[in-house]
Amino acid sequence: MKGLLVAALAALLSSGAVAAAEVRPGVVYDLGGKFDKSFNEGVYNGAAQFSADHGVEFREFEVQNDSQRVQALRNFARRGQDPILAVGFQYASALEKVAPDFPETRFAIIDAVVDQPNVQSILFREHEGSFVVGIIAAMASEGGSIGFVGGMDVPLIRRFACGYLLGARHANPDIRVFQNMTGTTGAAWNDPVRGAELAKSQFDRGAEVVFQAAGSTGLGVLQAAADAGRLGIGVDSNQNHLHPGNMLTSMLKRVDVAAYEVFDSALRGEWEPGVRALGLEENGIGWALDEHNEALITPEMKAAADEAVRMIVAGELEVHDYVTEGECPAK
Amino acid sequence: MESLTLLVLVLDSTLRLSAPLILAALAGLFSERAGIIDIGLEGKMLGAAFAAAATAALTGSPWAGLAAGIAASVLLALVHGYACITHRGNQVVSGVALNILVSGLSAVLGVAWFAEGGRTPQLPGEARFLPLEWPGADALRDVPGLGALYGELLSGHNLIVYIAFLAVPAAAFVLYRTRFGLRLRAAGENPESADTAGIAVSGLRYRALLCTGVACGLAGTYLSLAQSAGFIRDMSAGKGFIALAALIFGKWKPVPAMFACLLFGFLEAVAIRLQGAEVPGVGEVPVQFVQALPYVLTVVLLAGFIGRAIPPRALGVPYVKER
Numbered sequence: 001m002k003g004l005l006v007a008a009l010a011a012l013l014s015s016g017a018v019a020a021a022e023v024r025p026g027v028v029y030d031l032g033g034k035f036d037k038s039f040n041e042g043v044y045n046g047a048a049q050f051s052a053d054h055g056v057e058f059r060e061f062e063v064q065n066d067s068q069r070v071q072a073l074r075n076f077a078r079r080g081q082d083p084i085l086a087v088g089f090q091y092a093s094a095l096e097k098v099a100p101d102f103p104e105t106r107f108a109i110i111d112a113v114v115d116q117p118n119v120q121s122i123l124f125r126e127h128e129g130s131f132v133v134g135i136i137a138a139m140a141s142e143g144g145s146i147g148f149v150g151g152m153d154v155p156l157i158r159r160f161a162c163g164y165l166l167g168a169r170h171a172n173p174d175i176r177v178f179q180n181m182t183g184t185t186g187a188a189w190n191d192p193v194r195g196a197e198l199a200k201s202q203f204d205r206g207a208e209v210v211f212q213a214a215g216s217t218g219l220g221v222l223q224a225a226a227d228a229g230r231l232g233i234g235v236d237s238n239q240n241h242l243h244p245g246n247m248l249t250s251m252l253k254r255v256d257v258a259a260y261e262v263f264d265s266a267l268r269g270e271w272e273p274g275v276r277a278l279g280l281e282e283n284g285i286g287w288a289l290d291e292h293n294e295a296l297i298t299p300e301m302k303a304a305a306d307e308a309v310r311m312i313v314a315g316e317l318e319v320h321d322y323v324t325e326g327e328c329p330a331k
Numbered sequence: 332m333e334s335l336t337l338l339v340l341v342l343d344s345t346l347r348l349s350a351p352l353i354l355a356a357l358a359g360l361f362s363e364r365a366g367i368i369d370i371g372l373e374g375k376m377l378g379a380a381f382a383a384a385a386t387a388a389l390t391g392s393p394w395a396g397l398a399a400g401i402a403a404s405v406l407l408a409l410v411h412g413y414a415c416i417t418h419r420g421n422q423v424v425s426g427v428a429l430n431i432l433v434s435g436l437s438a439v440l441g442v443a444w445f446a447e448g449g450r451t452p453q454l455p456g457e458a459r460f461l462p463l464e465w466p467g468a469d470a471l472r473d474v475p476g477l478g479a480l481y482g483e484l485l486s487g488h489n490l491i492v493y494i495a496f497l498a499v500p501a502a503a504f505v506l507y508r509t510r511f512g513l514r515l516r517a518a519g520e521n522p523e524s525a526d527t528a529g530i531a532v533s534g535l536r537y538r539a540l541l542c543t544g545v546a547c548g549l550a551g552t553y554l555s556l557a558q559s560a561g562f563i564r565d566m567s568a569g570k571g572f573i574a575l576a577a578l579i580f581g582k583w584k585p586v587p588a589m590f591a592c593l594l595f596g597f598l599e600a601v602a603i604r605l606q607g608a609e610v611p612g613v614g615e616v617p618v619q620f621v622q623a624l625p626y627v628l629t630v631v632l633l634a635g636f637i638g639r640a641i642p643p644r645a646l647g648v649p650y651v652k653e654r
Binding site for chain 2: 033034035036062180181183184187190191192193194196197198200201204216219220223227242
């Protein structure tokens with residue numbers, strides 16, 4: 001008994017020591033900030049979970065402006081953080097510069113492709129999930145109008161918008177979909193007042209449901225929806241708890257799982273560079289159904305959403321991807 | 332009919348967007364008319380927004396939040412006064428220093444107290460200033476014309492919006508019709524003669540800064556308790572500087588300054604509505620163009636129509652009683 005205990009303890013200690021020697025995770029967040037209740041916070045949750053599971057400390061940094069990106073990555077690499085996870089497509093050019101200087105360090109980036117031998121690029125097929133929540137939104141709208149508020153006007157966000165539009169049209173070919181982008185600079189991720197005004201302008205034109213893909217700006221969008229008694233759809237993390245009763249669902253982009261997997265594969269020694277694409281099939285994308293929104297999701301909506309998921313996973317339905325194929329086919 | 336509704340909606344949004352600008356511009360008016368440059372409007376608004384949101388989050392009362400917001404803003408105004416009235420420091424430097432201080436301090440305190448990355452917790456409805464529906468607004472809503480005007484445009488704003496618009500005639504009255512206002516303007520135009528007439532210039536300037544603090548406090552509270560539901564880092568987003576521009580635009584007079592604020596608010600509201608809309612003959616307007624529009628129009632108006640703005644004569648000059 002005693003021997004067993006000692007052995008277990010020794011195993012625990014040694015595994016801890018090995019782990020600490022092998023991975024020293026670092027996370028650099030995007031401009032929306034670590035606690036945006038959405039994209040960055042999802043990554044944080046994944047990293048914190050990994051830290052709790054394996055007793056490995058991780059370092060993190062929130063950039064305040066674009067010029068800090070290179071510096072933040074370089075700092076972490078120089079201090080020996082490994083692997084380093086860059087959150088957001090806006091790190092692509094910074095990582096392009098830094099990665100070759102630290103060939104021994106493993107980097108990962110979410111939402112962009114950086115073609116370097118020591119970088120893993122993680123992409124999500126957001127159009128698939130947006131398609132599904134588009135179906136749900138269209139079915140929840142009685143008057144036939146729904147809206148979308150994006151953050152910065154970039155192809156990635158257009159991909160959300162296009163998937164959503166196609167999903168809504170799939171459920172109701174006559175539906176009107178209003179689309180707005182908050183801005184064209186990084187500040188567009190962090191402007192809830194403008195987000196709320198954009199949402200109000202859509203409600204005034206008759207929109208009953210609004211889907212946001214706008215980081216912290218989206219909190220203003222969802223707040224406006226709750227204030228106006230309309231429905232909001234959250235993004236990235238499960239945001240249903242923000243305004244129970246006014247949150248139709250959330251489009252889940254499991255960045256937490258992706259972050260966890262980056263560190264865990266490094267710990268297992270199975271980390272590989274290259275491109276990983278996560279979608280409905282890999283459970284990297286999904287939609288949220290929990291106690292906060294179950295009253296709003298009718299059995300028909302659930303059936304339609306599940307059917308769409310099944311068809312996409314089975315390859316019977318291909319959702320147009322704005323980023324690779326350009327120009328959304330529907331208007 | 333469609334276009335009338337659209338117009339009413341844009342004007343409605345104009346009122347919401349220009350209310351904090353008007354309050355901040357009036358705040359600047361009091362300070363600058365008394366001879367003190369106030370670059371720090373931005374910082375005072377931000378400080379008030381943070382104090383209001385933090386207090387409302389802890390107490391659950393918007394009134395406590397409003398009081399805290401005004402207190403924070405008045406405190407900052409007094410610091411400004413201490414630096415540049417009592418110690419005759421450079422007014423621009425002091426203002427800029429306050430802006431930088433508040434921008435950093437609010438984020439640091441936010442992280443320390445609420446651990447949400449410098450944000451305060453999302454406030455529930457009862458801790459905020461919610462839209463006030465005027466009596467009969469619902470009944471009139473379906474009446475063409477009148478319903479839109481009364482139901483949408485006049486009714487359905489929150490308390491601080493109404494205060495902002497009532498504050499304009501109030502400020503004009505104080506400035507032009509009371510003894511305090513006359514002396515305040517004298518302190519800004521020609522402090523030596525005011526002093527000769529037996530008026531304590533520094534005391535007067537301090538009192539002007541108190542007015543500034545209160546108005547800025549209202550503006551900041553509006554940002555975090557009415558327009559949104561909580562404080563977000565740097566949420567004033569340059570509104571203090573826009574208000575300052577509006578004040579200069581309005582030649583340091585309350586009513587013209589209000590119209591300048593309304594113009595800025597209107598341009599922003601139009602920019603938001605125009606996004607993704609089809610303009611006849613042009614097609615869909617690019618987002619970038621729409622967003623640049625307010626700035627382009629500002630430059631055009633400033634260059635072509637407004638003419639020379641003459642500041643109060645003693646603006647920026649610390650008053651020295653004797654050499």
